Amino acid sequence: MTSKSPQSSASTLPAYPVDSVLSLSRVTKTYPGTPPVHAIRDINLDIRSGELVGVIGPSGSGKSTLLHIIGTLDRATSGTVSVAGHDVDLLTDRELSSLRSRHIGFVFQQFFLLAGETALDNVGDGLLYTGMALEERRNLAELALAQVGLEHRMSHEATKLSGGERQRVAIARALIGSPDIILADEPTGNLDSKSGEDVVRLIEELNSQGSTIVVITHDRDIAARFPRRVSLLDGRVVDDTGQTNGAVSR
Amino acid sequence: MNSSLEPSRLTPADMMRASLIGLRTRRLRSLLSGLGIVIGIAAMVGVLGISESSKSDLLAQLDQLGTNMLRIEAGSGIGIGSGELPEESTSMVSRIGPVEQVASVSDTSASVYRNDLVPEGRTGGITVKAVDAGLLVTLQGQMQSGAFLDDAASEYPVAVLGSVAAERLGVTSGSDGTIVWLGDEWFAIVGIMETLDLSPDLDRAALVSYAAADTFLDHDGIPSTIYVRTDPDNIDAVRSVLPATVNPENPDEVEVTRPSDALEAREAADQAFTNLLLGLGGVALLVGGVGIANVMVISVLERRGEIGLRRALGATRRHISIQFLGESLLLATVGGVGGVALGAAVTAAYAWSRGWGVLIPTVAIIGGIVAAIAIGVIAGLYPAMRAARVSPTEALRTL
Ligand SMILES: Nc1ncnc2c1ncn2[C@@H]1O[C@H](COP(=O)(O)OP(=O)(O)OP(=O)(O)O)[C@@H](O)[C@H]1O
Numbered sequence: 001m002t003s004k005s006p007q008s009s010a011s012t013l014p015a016y017p018v019d020s021v022l023s024l025s026r027v028t029k030t031y032p033g034t035p036p037v038h039a040i041r042d043i044n045l046d047i048r049s050g051e052l053v054g055v056i057g058p059s060g061s062g063k064s065t066l067l068h069i070i071g072t073l074d075r076a077t078s079g080t081v082s083v084a085g086h087d088v089d090l091l092t093d094r095e096l097s098s099l100r101s102r103h104i105g106f107v108f109q110q111f112f113l114l115a116g117e118t119a120l121d122n123v124g125d126g127l128l129y130t131g132m133a134l135e136e137r138r139n140l141a142e143l144a145l146a147q148v149g150l151e152h153r154m155s156h157e158a159t160k161l162s163g164g165e166r167q168r169v170a171i172a173r174a175l176i177g178s179p180d181i182i183l184a185d186e187p188t189g190n191l192d193s194k195s196g197e198d199v200v201r202l203i204e205e206l207n208s209q210g211s212t213i214v215v216i217t218h219d220r221d222i223a224a225r226f227p228r229r230v231s232l233l234d235g236r237v238v239d240d241t242g243q244t245n246g247a248v249s250r
Numbered sequence: 251m252n253s254s255l256e257p258s259r260l261t262p263a264d265m266m267r268a269s270l271i272g273l274r275t276r277r278l279r280s281l282l283s284g285l286g287i288v289i290g291i292a293a294m295v296g297v298l299g300i301s302e303s304s305k306s307d308l309l310a311q312l313d314q315l316g317t318n319m320l321r322i323e324a325g326s327g328i329g330i331g332s333g334e335l336p337e338e339s340t341s342m343v344s345r346i347g348p349v350e351q352v353a354s355v356s357d358t359s360a361s362v363y364r365n366d367l368v369p370e371g372r373t374g375g376i377t378v379k380a381v382d383a384g385l386l387v388t389l390q391g392q393m394q395s396g397a398f399l400d401d402a403a404s405e406y407p408v409a410v411l412g413s414v415a416a417e418r419l420g421v422t423s424g425s426d427g428t429i430v431w432l433g434d435e436w437f438a439i440v441g442i443m444e445t446l447d448l449s450p451d452l453d454r455a456a457l458v459s460y461a462a463a464d465t466f467l468d469h470d471g472i473p474s475t476i477y478v479r480t481d482p483d484n485i486d487a488v489r490s491v492l493p494a495t496v497n498p499e500n501p502d503e504v505e506v507t508r509p510s511d512a513l514e515a516r517e518a519a520d521q522a523f524t525n526l527l528l529g530l531g532g533v534a535l536l537v538g539g540v541g542i543a544n545v546m547v548i549s550v551l552e553r554r555g556e557i558g559l560r561r562a563l564g565a566t567r568r569h570i571s572i573q574f575l576g577e578s579l580l581l582a583t584v585g586g587v588g589g590v591a592l593g594a595a596v597t598a599a600y601a602w603s604r605g606w607g608v609l610i611p612t613v614a615i616i617g618g619i620v621a622a623i624a625i626g627v628i629a630g631l632y633p634a635m636r637a638a639r640v641s642p643t644e645a646l647r648t649l
């Protein structure tokens with residue numbers, strides 16, 4: 001990705017060229033009903049390449065909704081969303097799928113690994129819908145597994161690994177295609193504190209190697225370790241510690 | 251917009267892999283849901299195979315037995331005549347040009363028992379008939395053991411048994427001098443016939459010569475049935491002149507039949523039964539299809555998380571629907587192939603037990619697999635559509 005999007009945020013523009021990976025402008029998501037649920041309201045958010053952002057907020061504050069909209073799994077009710085230089089509003093559903101297949105990586109609280117497949121193939125599935133051949137995906141998956149420290153679990157059945165290992169497989173799957181942004185929704189939510197700590201360290205390490213990562217978490221202690229924190233309450237951003245320079249400037 | 255997006259793609263091999271996941275991870279359930287198709291297809295292939303094998307056996311049988319035999323009996327009539335064939339019928343018939351062989355059979359009132367201790371009346375349904383020595387040749391019958399009656403033996407109390415009669419009397423060999431109590435005499439059994447397909451009534455009879463019947467049973471010798479072999483090209487002509495030849499006064503009293511017609515008619519009756527079984531196989535197939543659809547719908551519900559994940563990984567709705575359609579198709583196709591194999595095995599086993607050649611029509615094999623594929627597609631359409639419609643965000647919130 002070498003594209004640049006117009007900066008919509010009010011923050012000061014840096015003097016050096018910076019890639020905006022993600023840009024939300026006045027984004028609202030309303031679920032119809034009586035009364036309608038305003039899951040997120042009027043959100044402005046810009047994330048640069050190389051940033052590590054923690055999104056915190058109480059349950060029901062709209063964190064997952066925000067992540068789904070950033071990840072193009074859902075469309076905003078109003079406002080504009082731009083991901084990896086693409087204006088999401090202008091893309092068809094099929095184009096959004098292809099955007100996800102190459103430019104966005106996901107990590108979920110429930111891991112969502114495929115049963116009956118090895119760790120290697122689960123990681124390779126991160127590039128499944130790019131049309132890349134299985135052999136090639138396996139080669140890349142081997143590297144990704146090494147990156148998360150699981151090369152010795154390559155041919156194990158993924159769903160039979162420990163919780164921490166499963167989440168690391170899922171992280172390897174998210175990073176295998178070097179996406180522009182990795183979105184993690186409560187990645188430590190199902191883990192004991194030790195495994196959770198390993199996962200957070202891994203996330204920090206990947207960020208230091210240049211990955212742009214957004215992590216949703218309940219855990220204030222974890223969030224406190226991230227360079228940038230965005231706090232949500234009742235669907236609104238109530239606090240944003242502000243854009244960091246990301247990996248580009250480090 | 252700066253860079254154009256390359257569309258999401260899934261290689262055919264990965265498509266196959268994705269469709270196999272459900273079958274690999276839920277083996278028992280897949281097996282059970284595919285069973286309906288297996289049974290349905292096996293039933294249809296088996297029914298068609300057995301019916302074809304039996305038909306081809308019949309053709310071979312007809313070929314061997316010939317279709318040029320006619321059978322003459324006294325008709326049930328309207329009560330004008332005697333209800334019997336005239337005594338000179340046999341010689342009259344043999345004078346018809348195209349007639350090649352003639353042999354007559356005459357029902358006697360005698361009974362036959364294993365020995366003289368068996369209470370009278372317990373005949374086991376075995377009749378005693380007087381026959382011409384040429385009967386076996388005319389019927390193109392074979393001997394199981396021993397020899398048929400010949401002119402030399404005609405003066406003596408000897409008899410030949412039909413296959414069923416021999417079994418019921420407990421006579422196993424026609425050449426070891428077994429004697430039976432026939433009429434009021436001991437008769438020696440000199441031969442046992444093979445089953446006669448064109449005249450099954452003779453299978454349940456003990457046959458003696460006319461001379462022996464006259465001497466030992468005091469039988470009048472009036473023929474009850476006359477078998478005629480004609481030149482195959484003139485069967486119809488012979489058939490039309492037979493009644494008047496046999497009984498010029500009351501031709502209506504004479505009934506002429508062609509035993510091979512009866513075999514063919516039996517086959518036609520079998521056909522109706524075959525159609526019924528085919529219909530039942532079709533019902534099984536339908537139930538199998540519904541079973542697959544049902545299991546697939548459940549599977550879509552259970553695998554919402556996987557569907558959400560795949561959408562997050564970049565799958566389009568179409569990719570998701572193809573995956574589930576493929577799964578249903580695979581399930582049905584495997585079921586269809588299994589069904590064809592099972593149906594063929596059943597056919598082979600049945601044909602073998604009947605001593606027929608095995609004949610499984612290609613149309614049944616291809617039709618069975620095509621039907622299974624069609625059912626797989628139809629059964630998979632709705633579940634595939636449901637899967638494609640699963641909202642990725644809701645799917646990912648599950649669990
Ligand atoms: N499909 C939906 N229809 C109606 N309301 C919804 C729907 N999805 C989410 N909501 C509502 O939107 C609000 C935000 O939900 P969201 O899942 O984003 O919260 P969250 O911050 O992720 O919570 P948690 O920490 O519990 O995961 C909630 O009030 C939720 O009930």
Ligand SMILES: [Mg+2]
Nearest residue numbers: 063064065185
């Ligand atoms: Mg949530």
